[in-house]
Amino acid sequence: MTFALSFYTLAVVKALVLLGILLITLVYIQWVERKLIAHIQGRWGPNRVGPHGLLQPIADSLKLLTKEDLTPPHVHKLIFVMAPFLAVSLALISIAVIPFGGEVEVFGVRTTLQLTDLNIGLLFIFAVTSLGVYGIALGGWASNNKYSLFGALRSSAQMLSYELSLSLGVVGVLLLSGSLSLRRIVDSQAGYYFGFLPRWNVFHGPLPQLVGFLVYLTAAFAETNRVPFDLPEAETELVAGFHTEYSSMKFALFFMAEYANMITVACLATVLFFGGWHAPLPESWGIQYAPLVVGALVAGLLLYHSQGAFAGKQRRSMQVFGVVAALIGAAFLLQPVRVLFSPLFWFAAKSGFFLFLYIWVRGTLPRFRYDQLMGFGWKVLFPVGVANVLVTALMVALFG
Amino acid sequence: MSPSYPEAYFPILLQVGLAVLVAGGVLVTSHLLGRRVRNKTKDSPYECGITPVGDARGRFSVKFYLVAVLFILFDVEVVFLFPWAVVFRELGLFGFFSMLLYMALILAGFFFVWKKGVLDWAKRGR
Numbered sequence: 001m002t003f004a005l006s007f008y009t010l011a012v013v014k015a016l017v018l019l020g021i022l023l024i025t026l027v028y029i030q031w032v033e034r035k036l037i038a039h040i041q042g043r044w045g046p047n048r049v050g051p052h053g054l055l056q057p058i059a060d061s062l063k064l065l066t067k068e069d070l071t072p073p074h075v076h077k078l079i080f081v082m083a084p085f086l087a088v089s090l091a092l093i094s095i096a097v098i099p100f101g102g103e104v105e106v107f108g109v110r111t112t113l114q115l116t117d118l119n120i121g122l123l124f125i126f127a128v129t130s131l132g133v134y135g136i137a138l139g140g141w142a143s144n145n146k147y148s149l150f151g152a153l154r155s156s157a158q159m160l161s162y163e164l165s166l167s168l169g170v171v172g173v174l175l176l177s178g179s180l181s182l183r184r185i186v187d188s189q190a191g192y193y194f195g196f197l198p199r200w201n202v203f204h205g206p207l208p209q210l211v212g213f214l215v216y217l218t219a220a221f222a223e224t225n226r227v228p229f230d231l232p233e234a235e236t237e238l239v240a241g242f243h244t245e246y247s248s249m250k251f252a253l254f255f256m257a258e259y260a261n262m263i264t265v266a267c268l269a270t271v272l273f274f275g276g277w278h279a280p281l282p283e284s285w286g287i288q289y290a291p292l293v294v295g296a297l298v299a300g301l302l303l304y305h306s307q308g309a310f311a312g313k314q315r316r317s318m319q320v321f322g323v324v325a326a327l328i329g330a331a332f333l334l335q336p337v338r339v340l341f342s343p344l345f346w347f348a349a350k351s352g353f354f355l356f357l358y359i360w361v362r363g364t365l366p367r368f369r370y371d372q373l374m375g376f377g378w379k380v381l382f383p384v385g386v387a388n389v390l391v392t393a394l395m396v397a398l399f400g
Numbered sequence: 401m402s403p404s405y406p407e408a409y410f411p412i413l414l415q416v417g418l419a420v421l422v423a424g425g426v427l428v429t430s431h432l433l434g435r436r437v438r439n440k441t442k443d444s445p446y447e448c449g450i451t452p453v454g455d456a457r458g459r460f461s462v463k464f465y466l467v468a469v470l471f472i473l474f475d476v477e478v479v480f481l482f483p484w485a486v487v488f489r490e491l492g493l494f495g496f497f498s499m500l501l502y503m504a505l506i507l508a509g510f511f512f513v514w515k516k517g518v519l520d521w522a523k524r525g526r
Contacts, residue, residue, distance in 0.1 A: 011411045019418050065426075069434040072443050074455065085423045092419035096412055116411035123482065124412075144455055145445040153464050160471040167478040174485035244446055249430030253423065371521035374467070378519045382474070382510075386503065389481060393488060397496045400489060 014115055015096075022095055026259050027057040033359045040363035051317030067248040075245060079142035084246065084253035087135025091260035094128040097121040098267045099183045101277045101343035113277075113344070114183060121182040122174075125268060126167060129223070133159045135257060136225075140242035151241025154231050154370065161377040162222035162229075168385030169216030172209045172392040173201050173272045176400075186276030195282065200275035206399040211388045213273045215381055220265040222377065224258060227362040231370055266354035267347075274350050277343030288338060291345045295329015298322070466518050477506045 031046065031053065038045025046053030071080060101113030118124050133156055140152020174180065177188040191199045201209045222229035233241035243254050270276060281287040302322035306315045331337045332345075368376070445452045480502070488495055513519065 007407060008410065011414055015411060015414045015418055019415075019422070023422070065430045066433045067430070068436055069431050070436070070438075070442065072445070074443070074445055081427070085427060088426075089416070089419040089423040092422060093412075093415050096415040115415060116408055118408055118412070143445075144457070146447065146452075149460070153460055157464050157467040160467060160475075164471065164474050164478055167475070168481070171478070171481045171485045174482065175488050178486055178489055180482070180486055239446065239448065248434055249426050253426065374521045375519060379514065386507065389485075390500065390503065393485075393496050393499065396488060397493045 010109065010111060011115070014111070018095065018115055019092070022092065022260070022263070025263060026256055027061065029259055029263070029355060030060075030255075031057045032355075033362075036356070036359045037363050040360075051313060061252075064249050064252045069248040069250065072245055074144045076142040076144065079138050080245075081250070083135050083139030083142060084250045084257070086138070087132060087257035088253040088260070090128055090132050090135065091257040091264070094125045094264045095260070095267070097124050097182055098264070098271060099186055099276060100267075100347050104340055104343075106340070112183070117181055117183045120180045122170065122180045122185070122272075125264065126163075129261060129264065130159075130163055132257065132261060135254070136242050139246070139254070143242070143245035145245050147239045147244045148242050151233060151238050151244070154238075155225060155242055158225075158229065158231060158373060158377070159223055161374060162219040162381070165215050165377060165381040165385045166219035166223055168382070168389060169212045169214075169219060170272055171385075171389045172207070172212035175389070175392050175396050176201055176204050176207075176209065182271050186271055186278070189275040190278055192282050196285065198275055198278060198280055200278070201273045207392045207395040209273060209388075209392070211384065212392070213269070215385045215388065216273070217269065218381060219377075220269065221358070221361070222373075224261045224265055224358075226258075226262065226358055228365040228368050229373060230367060231373055262355065262358055263351070266351045266358070269354050270347060270350040277347040279342070279346050288342060289332070291332040291338075291342065292329045295325050295327075295332070299326035299329065463518075463521065470513065470518070473509070474506070477503075 034056075035045040035053070046056040049055040049059045071077060096115040097118050099112065099114035099117065103110060103112050105111075136159070137152045137156045140148040140150075140155070143149070173185065177185040179185055179188070185201075189198070189200050189204065193199060193203065193205075197203055202213050221227075225231075225233065231241075233243070238244075243251055246254065279287045279290070299322045302318045302325060306318035306322065332341065445455070481499075484491075484495065484499055491498075
């Protein structure tokens with residue numbers, strides 16, 4: 001079955017599928033976060049709306065949509081409305097150049113699992129994400145509220161400071177890969193050292209980019225305004241920071257932007273440092289059956305724990321999810337499914353881990369003080385980033 | 401296999417359109433759905449229930465400007481690093497030492513700024 005799809009039709013289909021997946025992830029990552037934080041703190045988390053609170057995000061979205069959309073008279077109206085709009089649309093754009101997998105064939109159509117591969121992909125992402133600071137700065141200023149203004153000022157200074165380190169952290173990767181195209185950066189990480197150690201940039205010779213990765217990761221936490229760098233919305237001192245005056249969906253859009261940025265940054269960490277969609281072990285070690293094992297494990301855990309569930313409804317839903325997990329795992333026994341979904345599985349597993357890390361850190365660490373935050377960004381992260389670039393360059397020049 | 405410019409950038413344009421559509425759609429929907437009841441208290445800036453004094457158009461610490469200026473300086477430096485890193489394998493040691501010289505100039509400025517106390521946000525000594 002072969003369709004003669006034109007390039008433009010294909011692009012539209014891919015963009016719509018990508019946007020759909022992104023929006024669903026955006027909605028459900030908040031459920032995952034609330035559940036995980038709750039369990040870290042010894043609570044149940046959302047468990048009333050739907051089985052395991054799975055319909056909670058939908059209920060929340062509907063509630064936010066129908067809430068009063070207040071634009072107070074003391075704000076600068078145009079900028080007040082533009083700010084959340086700008087924040088969220090910029091956050092949704094940067095996902096366009098992320099490569100999720102290699103070339104695949106779906107229903108006879110050959111395509112890459114990427115919306116478009118710009119030869120300046122990395123630069124594009126940095127350009128778009130750094131524009132995101134306007135959403136926050138303008139939103140806080142337009143609110144004409146002291147707390148909002150302080151939140152916005154702090155946020156701008158913080159994001160500017162850490163953007164330096166974010167860029168410095170990836171220069172090492174550029175030195176090793178020699179390209180700004182994200183697809184070529186992933187391609188340069190294919191293969192294994194000694195037959196088992198993946199050539200990901202965190203292990204890549206002549207200088208593994210572990211330091212670069214740590215600089216990138218720390219700066220990424222600050223760029224997305226997450227704990228322990230969530231000073232812009234330090235609720236103990238600034239009420240809600242830059243979005244104090246926002247309500248209804250305008251308020252929610254800022255959170256959508258934050259989570260979309262988190263997803264972009266996590267995907268970028270996977271692409272730049274952890275080999276994108278490449279498996280952590282060669283196929284000769286049987287790594288292609290990992291999704292199968294994971295599916296079986298999840299199914300086993302869910303079915304086992306369903307015995308101890310406290311309500312009949314919970315038991316039934318856990319059994320259903322267990323069977324679904326087993327079926328998904330079993331699907332990986334089929335050759336075509338494995339070829340198509342294995343790269344996606346690894347990409348999702350790695351990015352998912354980084355998203356989990358965000359939530360884990362939020363459940364574990366306290367917040368920095370502002371002078372510590374700025375001091376750390378300029379006096380520690382920046383020099384370390386510069387040193388990493390210089391040492392990597394020297395190693396590449398001598399042994400590369 | 402590098403696609404032509406329209407082919408590479410059409411999906412970006414598409415994604416921009418979709419993002420604007422989603423953001424705008426959500427804003428318009430919530431504007432239409434939510435009911436609005438206004439009163440004087442709700443319309444005043446939120447300051448924890450205390451009557452606001454003045455507005456937020458006052459002055460703020462000059463440090464924020466300094467950070468912005470420093471950012472421009474050092475970000476330009478980092479932007480220069482990007483093309484240099486991409487072609488670095490062709491430049492080799494020559495490229496390394498040229499960049500070392502350039503970095504030394506920039507870093508001299510960085511340490512000057514550091515010693516001047518621009519990067520200290522809390523007062524020294526306690």
